[in-house]
Amino acid sequence: MVESDFFSISINDHSTPTNCNKTMKVYEIWLEKYIWLCPLIICILIPLIGIIPFGYKLFVDNEYPPLQLISDMGSIPAVAAHVSQCLDLIAFFNFITIWIRCEHIEYYRKHYFNNVDDQNLAKKLYRKNRYFYISGLLYSLGLIIVGNFRNTEKPMIHSFGVILSLMIMAMTYFQVQIVEILYSMKKIETKPITLTYCYFIVSISWWICFFSLGISTLQQDTVLKWFDNDLRFNWTSNRPGYYAYSVASVLEFFCMNSSTLLYFSIARRIRLFQK
Numbered sequence: 517m518v519e520s521d522f523f524s525i526s527i528n529d530h531s532t533p534t535n536c537n538k539t540m541k542v543y544e545i546w547l548e549k550y551i552w553l554c555p556l557i558i559c560i561l562i563p564l565i566g567i568i569p570f571g572y573k574l575f576v577d578n579e580y581p582p583l584q585l586i587s588d589m590g591s592i593p594a595v596a597a598h599v600s601q602c603l604d605l606i607a608f609f610n611f612i613t614i615w616i617r618c619e620h621i622e623y624y625r626k627h628y629f630n631n632v633d634d635q636n637l638a639k640k641l642y643r644k645n646r647y648f649y650i651s652g653l654l655y656s657l658g659l660i661i662v663g664n665f666r667n668t669e670k671p672m673i674h675s676f677g678v679i680l681s682l683m684i685m686a687m688t689y690f691q692v693q694i695v696e697i698l699y700s701m702k703k704i705e706t707k708p709i710t711l712t713y714c715y716f717i718v719s720i721s722w723w724i725c726f727f728s729l730g731i732s733t734l735q736q737d738t739v740l741k742w743f744d745n746d747l748r749f750n751w752t753s754n755r756p757g758y759y760a761y762s763v764a765s766v767l768e769f770f771c772m773n774s775s776t777l778l779y780f781s782i783a784r785r786i787r788l789f790q791k
Contacts, residue, residue: 552787555613555779561606562776566769568602569595583765586772587667587674588748596666603663607656614652614687617782620789621645621694627791628702637701644693651686658683668745682722688715688778695785705785714777721771728764732757 569589576594590599622645629638658680665673692715695708733742735757741747751761 551612551616552783554609554616555783555786558606558609558613558779559776559783561602561609562779563773565590565599565602565606566772568598583762584748584751585667585765585768587662587678588745591666591668600663603659607659607663610652610656610659613779613782613786614649616786617691618645618649620786621648621698623791624698624702624704628704634701637697641694641697644690644697648687648690648694651683651690654680655683655687671743684775684778685715685719685722688718688775691778691782705788708781710777710781714774714781717774717777718771721767721774725764725767725771728760728767732760732764735760 566586566589569586569592572592572595573584573589586599590596621641625638625641625645629635629641658677661677662674662681663677665677667674688711692708692711695705695711698704699707733739736742736747747755748761751758753759
């Protein structure tokens with residue numbers, strides 16, 4: 517039996533042609549060598565979500581004020597399709613990234629935590645790894661919903677997608693916990709310094725962002741005014757809540773790009789993975 521290094525695929529040598537075995541082995545070697553590029557691609561795609569609509573607003577359509585939520589800027593018909601494609605691609609590569617990362621953690625658990633004294637740690641590592649995988653799936657689902665249901669057309673569904681996309685904080689948290697176990701107990705990987713910074717930056721910034729959005733909404737005549745597209749697309753400085761809304765817009769862009777720290781760290785750890 518030949519076992520895949522990444523995906524636990526078994527090939528029967530007696531029933532499978534030799535050339536098929538060789539092709540499969542070449543495919544596995546290629547994956548091992550270049551699979552770390554998946555999180556790196558995400559690091560490239562994430563800034564494009566803000567750059568594409570923001571660049572369009574600045575250089576093509578200067579009718580709207582420059583500071584807006586990316587959800588609103590990405591709903592402009594001229595750029596909506598591009599933003600949606602970027603989000604779908606991020607969701608796809610995120611799924612591959614968490615799958616590979618979880619396979620690596622599972623390998624560490626089986627081969628480095630197999631002593632009797634390590635059973636509690638092994639169970640804890642398995643549980644954290646499972647939570648990381650589930651939160652990663654929900655994050656991908658949230659990105660797909662955000663990208664395919666515009667804030668200007670389906671605000672409730674879009675908002676649900678935004679809530680799911682906040683699972684990026686849970687992903688980062690569980691990854692910090694996992695790496696901390698690996699380093700402190702077995703010195704398998706390096707300290708989760710970048711991951712820890714990423715978790716605090718993203719978490720704190722998102723909470724401030726939503727707090728600012730709440731202030732800008734409460735300054736309106738009614739909370740339902742938030743769903744007024746004309747208000748959000750033309751939120752000028754003479755309207756109440758403008759400055760809080762502007763702070764939220766800046767923080768949203770900052771939070772989104774700060775999440776690239778997570779994928780840079782995971783890309784490096786996947787690349788350095790050795791059996």
